[in-house]
Amino acid sequence: MDPVTFATDPTPATRHLPAAPRLIATDLDGTLLRDDKSVSDRTVAALAAAEEAGIEVFFVTGRPARWMGVVSDHVHGHGLAICGNGAAIVDLHGVGNGHRFVMVRPLERSAALDVVTLLRAVAPGTSFAVERTGGFHHEPAYPPMHMNPAASVSPAEEILAEDADTACQPVLKVLAFHPELTPDGFLALARTAVGNRAEVTRSSPTALLEISGAGISKASTLALYCAERGISPAEVVAFGDMPNDMAMLSWAGTSYAMGNAHPDVLAAASARTAANNEDGVAVVIEQILKAL
Structure with a gap:
């Protein structure tokens, strides 16, 4: 499938999407976050609208839990995120506004x-x-x-x-x-x-x-989380930009490489959206919600 760049191509994202996505899995740095590490107002609004529509938003990052303050306010409902490239599932709504490890998959x-x-x-x-x-x-x-x-x-x-x-x-x-x-x-x-x-x-x-x-990645931990909740890969839409996202993008039924992504990531994803500084994740979420 030829990638679609939403920054310049108005082709609807619905061409690539499952009929009823249940979960959005997104990387942070270079993907959801702008280069200054901020979350734009447009992205904040898109994340909230997705969850209001019943689509779960899950942050899946290489960051450690202690670096999640930049997005902790935007994790609604479940409060969970995958950190350390799949090494941990963390509840960012822990006691005293801290974080709590829900699952740890260690390197021996x-x-x-x-x-x-x-x-x-x-x-x-x-x-x-x-x-x-x-x-x-x-x-x-x-x-x-x-x-x-x-x-x-x-x-x-x-x-x-x-x-x-x-x-x-x-x-x-x-x-x-x-x-x-x-x-x-x-x-x-x-x-x-x-x-x-x-x-x-x-x-x-x-x-x-x-x-x-061994065997621990964003994809494998996300798969465990989804299996516990009866969510199939076909019901997941994923976003990423770097090699540590490739397994997740290949696993998800629908995946988007950012316009600024590594060349290998562009090849692995099923479609392409705008760059992180152009709110590429929000662009797709808005089109998902419009289709619904």
């Missing part, structure tokens, strides 16, 4: 250590960070990626040690950064080295990889 400690060892061997100069349920830990050489302070700074082998102070906290994902490799080149190298020991993907424009447990 032994597998995380194997990944660190393998990537140190095939890509010297790689630095690592570890996202646990209780916080973020990184190596001294790992570059600052966000203003949130780290819970600790030490070598990855110490962070992942069996007797580490945080050993009781499940590992959601390991992050690996290389200062010289290209993003796609590092991804291909790491996937070959790691094999089926873990799931390796990326969502950053830099050579920053995100590593989850």
